[in-house]
Amino acid sequence: MDSTALDQAISELSTAKQRWAGLPIADRLDYLSRIRTLLAGRSEAWIALAAKAKGLRQDSPLLNEEWLGGPYAVLTWINAITETLQAIDAGTDPLRGSKVSERADGQTVVRVAPHDFNEWLLLNGFSTEVWMEPGVTAANVRDHIGSAYRTPRSTGQVALVLGAGNVSSIAPLDLLYKLYADNEVVVCKLNPVNDYLGPTFEEIFAPLIEDGFLRFVYGGADVGEYLCTHPSVDSIHVTGSERTHDAIVYGAGPEAGDRRERDERVNTKPVSAELGGVGPTIVVPGPWSKADIEFQAEHIATQKLQNSGFNCIASQVLVLPEGWEHTEALIAAVRTALDRAEQRPAYYPGADDRRQGAADAYPQAEALAGNRTLVTGVDATDPKAYAFTNEFFAPVLATTTLPAESAAEFLELAVTFANERLHGTLGANILVHPRTIRELGPKLDDAAAALRYGTVAINAWTAVGYLSPRATWGAFPGHTPDDVQSGIGVVHNALLFDRPQKTVVRGPFTPFPRSISAGELAMSPRPPWFVTNKTALVTAERLTQFAVDGKVRRLPGILMSAMRG
Structure with missing residues (x-):
């Protein structure tokens, strides 16, 4: 994309940023509901594109990775953030159903999964906790949820999301987090490795695009560099490599390393990042x-x-x-x-x-x-x-x-x-x-x-x-x-914890x-994400369908497929 098209996208977002910042929760929930419906109708096309690009046959059990790391991950996040926002809007407890405790050293722990009976049944024996930073207590943990809704900014902002090229749900989840957790409209530049998903994403997120709250853009490092330094972009989130982060913050060329050593930033915008490691x-x-x-x-x-x-x-x-x-x-x-x-x-x-x-x-x-x-x-x-x-x-x-x-x-x-x-x-x-x-x-x-x-x-x-x-x-x-x-920084975080x-x-x-x-009270068979699981594709498809509508009649089919894995 050339600079004129990029400037136009940023201009449209700048016009809409204040409107998004003041948008009532009920209207935000309506967007999520419409996106869920569109995603459900386009998930098979999403998977077909990913299978072709990654060289996987259409019936390979390994395609479970594309379902679970694609539509399923986005759908379950939409479901979770919907519950959180509904609780905030109604003035009820966002942590209802989550056990809050303290370790012996006083660190506060919130069990976030299993969240309900269905999660307990489908991932029996698995649990997930979020441990809080020092100073967050069992008594005040609810005061550290959803700061963007407790004390919203008086002015809207434009965020740039630089999407990852490996796992297809990363860019959608990152842009949704900027919109719903950080209260910023988003320009999302997809990675050239998987920008073949761009047209599908534009269909799924059409409600946000049509109302000026989201734009997808395409191109290589030159496009990313242009957007990172654009005067109307207020914040940046990147999922990628440490090298990419440093190029954003300290620039490129032989002097970049010296600038990093001196912490002499050429880009002073707030940059959040998820960068991998060993x-x-x-x-x-x-x-x-x-x-x-x-x-x-x-x-x-x-x-x-x-x-x-x-x-x-x-x-x-x-x-x-x-x-x-x-x-x-x-x-x-x-x-x-x-x-x-x-x-x-x-x-x-x-x-x-x-x-x-x-x-x-x-x-x-x-x-x-x-x-x-x-x-x-x-x-x-x-x-x-x-x-x-x-x-x-x-x-x-x-x-x-x-x-x-x-x-x-x-x-x-x-x-x-x-x-x-x-x-x-x-x-x-x-x-x-x-x-x-x-x-x-x-x-x-x-x-x-x-x-x-x-x-x-x-x-x-x-x-x-x-x-x-x-x-x-x-x-x-x-x-x-x-x-x-x-x-x-963090993403996902559908309970909107401020200090995890x-x-x-x-x-x-x-x-x-x-x-x-072995003395474990767990009924989970070989997990569907195992590369050795022969029924993983069927299980992942059925889990995604369940994430769409939550119909209890789907549970026996999921469990039967999982047990055969």
């Missing part, structure tokens, strides 16, 4: 069986291979206990799972170069089937290890080991390692046997508290947090533009029915 999966030693090893190997392979590895929270470093009797068996099982998973193209630009970078850094790198790479034995004591400081953003997994005499000692060492050696703070995973959980007692929660990550998943993958609409999504708070790592610190997800260590014999 995600760990910590394996706590315990009495794992052969079945446990095989299931968790599938879990780890999923954390790496989902979306062909092009996820900001793809597991990158598998942190294992040195000397544990099952370490080598688990590595072997992970190797097999990576090797056998359905092949797919590495569709995201630059993947081959990033894989080669890992291979160049590690002579022991193993080329597996298709485009996958496994790097074992990375030295945990090397603070500048390539695998610890560079996000692969490709189907490449590394392993490292830490010595410890006990599970508690290993967990403490692993937390320190993740916090101090790995670049980024977006998401961390912990895999731990139920018996070990009981032995650890409060030390497991203390480890979750100590991990400086925006989402911590215990016996789950942090992507569950991404799909939990009432959870927060973003880096651990405290980053600054000159050391941004995984970003600044992190999201903590918990899941069952074993699938049903083995979960019962």
Whole structure:
């Protein structure tokens, strides 16, 4: 798009920004209702486009990723934010149905999932909590919800959203968050990697576009640069790389690094960002069986291979206990799972170069089937290890080991390692046997508290947090533009928390029915997001249909498909 068209889009938004800022909640809810209806009618077209672009056959179980990470994620967020806004408008409790508690150290915890019986049934054994920043108490947490509605700005603003090219729901969720949480109209520049979805998005969001509150624009880095410096753009949100963030804030060219060192910003607009990083999966030693090893190997392979590895929270470093009797068996099982998973193209630009970078850094790198790479034995004591400081953003997994005499000692060492050696703070995973959980007692929660990550998943993958609409999504708070790592601020957050610190997800260590014999009260089978789940596509489609209308008659079909997975 040329500058004239971009200026026109910004001018139209500037004209409408004050109207949006003063729009009653009832009218905002009407837009959400109309968008939900349009999305339901265009979701199949959305998926067909994504399948073609990513080289997936139309009946591949892997298409569940496009349903869950596309229409489903947007629909569930719309449903959740609708409930929140209805409560704010009626003056009732937005946290109705959410348990509020405090940890022993006083930190306030809000359980945001399961939110109702349907969530409890469909994701049985999974739960999600949002942990608040210090100073937020169980008594005042409701005072820290929805500041844009308690104390709205007196003037409207225009936000620029720079969409991501990997997961198709990111741009829609980010623009909705700017509209409904930050109270700003939006110009959304789609990433050239997935801007093929632009016409479909324009159809889905037509009500907002027609009334001047949203514009989609297209183009490369030059368009993004023009919009970032446009005098009528008040704020910027970017999902992408740390390099992109720094180019926005500190400019390009050889002097950009020096400007960053001096924190000399060429762009002083507020910039929020979600930027990925090096995600760990910590394996706590315990009495794992052969079945446990095989299931968790599938879990780890999923954390790496989902979306062909092009996820900001793809597991990158598998942190294992040195000397544990099952370490080598688990590595072997992970190797097999990576090797056998359905092949797919590495569709995201630059993947081959990033894989080669890992291979160049590690002579022991193993080329597996298709485009996958496994790097074992990375030295945990090397603070500048390539695998610890560079996000692969490709189907490449590394392993490292830490010595410890006990599970508690290993967990403490692993937390320190993740916090101090790995670049980024977006998401961390912990895999731990139920018996070990009981032995650890409060030390497991203390480890979750100590991990400086925006989402911590215990016996789950942090992507569950991404799909939990009432959870927060973003880096651990405290980053600054000159050391941004995984970003600044949060999105999703359908309960509109003003001061969240992190999201903590918990899941069952074993699938049903083995979960019962393991002492876990969970009926979840192999999750539908697993790359090994053969009925995942059907389950994901049915979950999306349920998100559209909430009809109870759909539940048996969802559960039957899930159990066959």
